[in-house]
Amino acid sequence: MMKDSVKEVAEYFGKRAARYQLSQETCPMARSLDLIPYVYVIDGVIRQFSRSPGDLRIFDAFGGSGFLSRSFAHTEIRFTIADCTNAYKQDGSNKHEWLICPDYFRAISAERAGEYDLVFAHGGLHHVYVKDNAGLEDETSVGLQHQCVANLSRLLRKGGFLVLADIPDRPSRVDAHGSDISLIDTSMAIDLFGNERLAFLRSAATDFSLSPSLNNTCHTVESIFRDSTHPGSLRRFFDEEVARKTPNGHEACFLDFERIIARAAKHDLCLMALIPYPGAWVFETANQAVWFFREMFGFGQSMPPFQEDSQDYVVKSAISDTLGMRSVGDHLAVNWGVSYAIFRRD
Numbered sequence: 336m337m338k339d340s341v342k343e344v345a346e347y348f349g350k351r352a353a354r355y356q357l358s359q360e361t362c363p364m365a366r367s368l369d370l371i372p373y374v375y376v377i378d379g380v381i382r383q384f385s386r387s388p389g390d391l392r393i394f395d396a397f398g399g400s401g402f403l404s405r406s407f408a409h410t411e412i413r414f415t416i417a418d419c420t421n422a423y424k425q426d427g428s429n430k431h432e433w434l435i436c437p438d439y440f441r442a443i444s445a446e447r448a449g450e451y452d453l454v455f456a457h458g459g460l461h462h463v464y465v466k467d468n469a470g471l472e473d474e475t476s477v478g479l480q481h482q483c484v485a486n487l488s489r490l491l492r493k494g495g496f497l498v499l500a501d502i503p504d505r506p507s508r509v510d511a512h513g514s515d516i517s518l519i520d521t522s523m524a525i526d527l528f529g530n531e532r533l534a535f536l537r538s539a540a541t542d543f544s545l546s547p548s549l550n551n552t553c554h555t556v557e558s559i560f561r562d563s564t565h566p567g568s569l570r571r572f573f574d575e576e577v578a579r580k581t582p583n584g585h586e587a588c589f590l591d592f593e594r595i596i597a598r599a600a601k602h603d604l605c606l607m608a609l610i611p612y613p614g615a616w617v618f619e620t621a622n623q624a625v626w627f628f629r630e631m632f633g634f635g636q637s638m639p640p641f642q643e644d645s646q647d648y649v650v651k652s653a654i655s656d657t658l659g660m661r662s663v664g665d666h667l668a669v670n671w672g673v674s675y676a677i678f679r680r681d
C-alpha cells in the first residue's frame with residue numbers, strides 16, 4: 336500500500352524539533368551564507384513592485400523553527416511560516432503568522448491564491464515522498480513534489496518569485512553563472528543582510544563582501560569558503576551519516592532539479608537561476624560546529640547547553656569525512672551548499 340510522507344515526517348520532526356531549534360538559537364550566525372540568495376531576491380522584488388520591506392508578504396513553506404523569518408527579524412518584513420510539524424516554538428511576535436499545513440499546501444494555496452510576493456522553500460521538499468511496502472517510491476514521490484511546487488506557485492502574485500533551495504540528487508549540470516539573474520542586482524543588500532551578520536562573516540574572511548550582483552557574491556563565497564569537496568558530499572552526509580548513525584534516521588527523495596524545472600514551467604514558473612551555491616556554515620570554533628551538527632541532526636543524546644570543552648569524535652569525523660571542515664580566518668567553516676532554483680511567476 337502506498338503512503339505519503341506527511342504524517343510520518345511530522346512525527347519525525349516532532350522528535351527532532353527541540354534540538355533543532357536549540358541549535359539554531361545557540362548559533363544564529365552559522366547559516367548566514369544560506370541567506371544571501373534570499374537577500375538578492377527580496378531586494379529585486381522590493382524594487383520591482385516599488386514596495387517597502389514592511390509591505391512585503393513572504394510565505395515560508397517548510398519553515399521549521401523559523402530560520403528565515405528569525406534571520407530577517409531586524410527588518411520590517413512579515414512572514415507566514417508554514418510547516419506540517421507543530422512542535423516548534425513560535426517567535427512570540429505578532430509580526431509573523433505560523434500555520435500548520437498537513438496537505439502539501441493545497442488548501443492554503445486555494446484560499447490565498449496570488450497573495451504573496453515571495454515564496455521560499457528551504458530544505459523541505461526532499462521530505463516530500465511516497466512509500467510502499469518495499470520503501471521509497473521514486474516516481475510517485477517526484478509527482479508529489481511537482482504537486483507541492485504547483486501549490487506554492489499558486490500562492491504567488493504575477494511577477495513574484497519562488498526560491499526553492501534543496502539538496503540535489505546529483506551534481507547539477509546547469510551552469511549557474513550563465514543564468515539570467517541580472518534582474519536581481521541589489522541596492523539594499525546590506526540593510527537586508529544586517530550589519531551584525533556582515534561583521535560576523537568579515538571576522539571570518541576579511542575580503543568577504545556583498546557585491547552589486549548575486550553572481551559576483553557567489554564567486555566571492557566560492558573563492559573564500561569552498562575547498563575541493565566533492566559536489567555529492569551533502570547527499571553522502573545524509574545517507575551515510577544522518578540516516579545510519581542517528582536514532583531517528585533520515586529518509587529523503589533528493590531533488591531532481593531538471594525535472595522540477597521542466598514541470599514548473601507548466602505552473603507558470605519561469606527559471607531565473609539555478610545556483611549550486613557554495614555557501615559553507617561558519618562557526619566560532621570546531622567544537623561549536625560539532626555540537627551544532629549533533630543537535631541539529633539528532634546524533635546521540637542531547638548535550639545542552641554548548642560548552643567549549645565538549646568533545647565528540649564520532650560527529651566530528653562524520654562531518655570531516657563527508658563534508659570537510661577548515662579554518663577561515665579565526666573561524667571554522669563546514670562545507671555545505673544546497674542548490675537554489677529561483678523562479679519568477681509569469
Ligand SMILES: C[S@@+](CC[C@H](N)C(=O)[O-])C[C@H]1O[C@@H](n2cnc3c(N)ncnc32)[C@H](O)[C@@H]1O
Nearest residue numbers: 344348397398399402418419420457458459462
Ligand atoms: C530540514 S527542515 C528545514 C526547516 C527550515 N526551513 C530551516 O531551513 O531551518 C524541513 C522542515 O520541513 C517540514 N516538512 C516536511 N515535509 C513537509 C510537508 N509535506 N508539509 C509541510 N512541512 C513539511 C518539516 O516539519 C521540517 O520542519
